[in-house]
Amino acid sequence: MIIFHGDNLVVSRQRLTQETKQFSGEVIRLNGRQANLDQFQQALEASSLFGQKKLVIVEDLFSRPAGQEKDKILTYLKQPTTANLILWEGKTIDGRRLAGFKNAQVEKYLLPATIFKFLDSLGQNKKVSLYWLRQTLINEPAELVFFLLCRRVGDLIIAADLGASGLDKMAPWQKSRLVQQTKNFPLKRLVAVYGKLLEIDWQQKTGQAAYNLPATLDLLVASL
Incomplete structure (x- = not known):
């Protein structure tokens, strides 16, 4: 799992694009503000239609309003997984909210x-x-x-x-x-x-x- 965040949207977008272009397989995008837990599970756990590797990209999950569904999704994503997953956030995420993502590669991009x-x-x-x-x-x-x-x-x-x-x-x-x-x-x-x-x-x-x-x-x- 990779987490991109910070207020330098240009650079973080460039990194997201770089990772996407380097990936060979099916790319699935989820709107973190709207997708429910079932959609996350389907994207991460279901086999690809053509047997390809999958990359799941989720945008703005941390900006989603607080609620039970958001809590369930975050709890689910903190579990160990072998899935190729990228969380992209268009703002800086409080470090305390990232504490549970112990195996994630976190990259923060800030404006000068x-x-x-x-x-x-x-x-x-x-x-x-x-x-x-x-x-x-x-x-x-x-x-x-x-x-x-x-x-x-x-x-x-x-x-x-x-x-x-x-x-x-x-x-x-x-x-x-x-x-x-x-x-x-x-x-x-x-x-x-x-x-x-x-x-x-x-x-x-x-x-x-x-x-x-x-x-x-x-x-x-x-x-x-």
């Missing part, structure tokens, strides 16, 4: 601190933002930075429009940070920036961008 310093600096000091952007791009792909920038601007739009009440799924400290950051960005300005991000995305995907993505990000941040 520089990327959060870049995102948190937006709207405060342009030179500082550019510095942390360039530091981040030394080791991280521009696509990841662009994705997180889009997400941050989207969150700021919600915070500017609805306040902390619109960020109900976030921790209190995250809500406070975002609401504070909106003081540097009027809502109208944030919407305009988001529109520019959509334009950049379209240009990059259609090959119509004047510059590559790192240079485009640099120019965008310089204009904020």
